[in-house]
Amino acid sequence: MELFKIGFVSVNLIDVIDIVIVTYIFYKLYLVMRGTIASQIFLGLTLIIIASLIAQTFNMKSLGWIFSRLTDIWVIAFIILFQPEIRRLLLVIGRTRIARYFLKINASETINEIIDALRELIERKQGALIVVSEGDRLTSFVETGEPLQAKVSKELLISIFNSKSPLHDGAVIINNNTIEAARCILPLSSTEKIGDKKLGTRHRAGLGASEDVNALVIILSEETGSISVAEDGHLKVCRDLDDLKKELKKELEATDVKEEVKEIFEEMEEE
Numbered sequence: 001m002e003l004f005k006i007g008f009v010s011v012n013l014i015d016v017i018d019i020v021i022v023t024y025i026f027y028k029l030y031l032v033m034r035g036t037i038a039s040q041i042f043l044g045l046t047l048i049i050i051a052s053l054i055a056q057t058f059n060m061k062s063l064g065w066i067f068s069r070l071t072d073i074w075v076i077a078f079i080i081l082f083q084p085e086i087r088r089l090l091l092v093i094g095r096t097r098i099a100r101y102f103l104k105i106n107a108s109e110t111i112n113e114i115i116d117a118l119r120e121l122i123e124r125k126q127g128a129l130i131v132v133s134e135g136d137r138l139t140s141f142v143e144t145g146e147p148l149q150a151k152v153s154k155e156l157l158i159s160i161f162n163s164k165s166p167l168h169d170g171a172v173i174i175n176n177n178t179i180e181a182a183r184c185i186l187p188l189s190s191t192e193k194i195g196d197k198k199l200g201t202r203h204r205a206g207l208g209a210s211e212d213v214n215a216l217v218i219i220l221s222e223e224t225g226s227i228s229v230a231e232d233g234h235l236k237v238c239r240d241l242d243d244l245k246k247e248l249k250k251e252l253e254a255t256d257v258k259e260e261v262k263e264i265f266e267e268m269e270e271e
Helices: 013-033 037-057 061-081 083-094 097-103 108-123 154-161 201-212 241-252 257-270
Strands: 002-006 009-012 128-133 146-151 171-175 178-184 215-220 227-231 234-238
Touching: 009 013, 037 061, 108 128, 108 154, 108 215, 108 241, 128 154, 128 201, 154 171, 154 178, 171 201, 201 215, 201 227, 201 234, 215 241, 227 241, 234 241
Parallel strands: 128 171
Antiparallel strands: 002 009, 128 215, 146 178, 171 178, 215 227, 227 234
16 A cells, blocks of 8 residues: 655555664664664664665666675674674563563472572571573583582572582572572673672672573672672662562563563553
């Protein structure tokens, strides 16, 4: 169905939808790359693509030939130049609420075991670093530690993080109600301070892991007994174990489809 004409070019509803989708994708790409050198390269590639489309529209053969040679290799160049940014974009997509719905599991039992273990660790003044997958297989982290493949339990978590245990120095990886590995090494975040507070190694490791993978990282401070949660590269301090439990239920448990869709639309309205 033709909506209107621009000169000799007719525009229909599909064209409008196509333009809106492409614009949205390019806008999201720009937001991911904004503030980096890659954003300038991305702008240059965008201008080349626009110029190529203009040349094709007005049948400018010489310019069209030049730009066609460039566009033949631009996809490969794009992947090579923007590998880190593409990785970040895919992580952003994987972390959307709609994508997460399909990855959520029935995690009530796991959450209760984690909370009970943390309660006792706080009383013992012992720290903990627990990475709970939100759907990703955290193979790169698991391979750095000692494989366990054991069901999540309070007793096992307490044993691992006991200061006399050879496994306590590192992170525990939990995926699909299973402790996959312990004493795992996590990448340190480049963020060293949040506000006036300087981050310790454990907090930087938790923050770094949340920047790289789709996971929720629980950090229990050995010195203060405070509990923090790292997710999507953000660090949140929980008031107490009840606050942590609410956060875990919100992010990990399967929810009703109707309620999930309702929350998504409510968020869109607020934005």
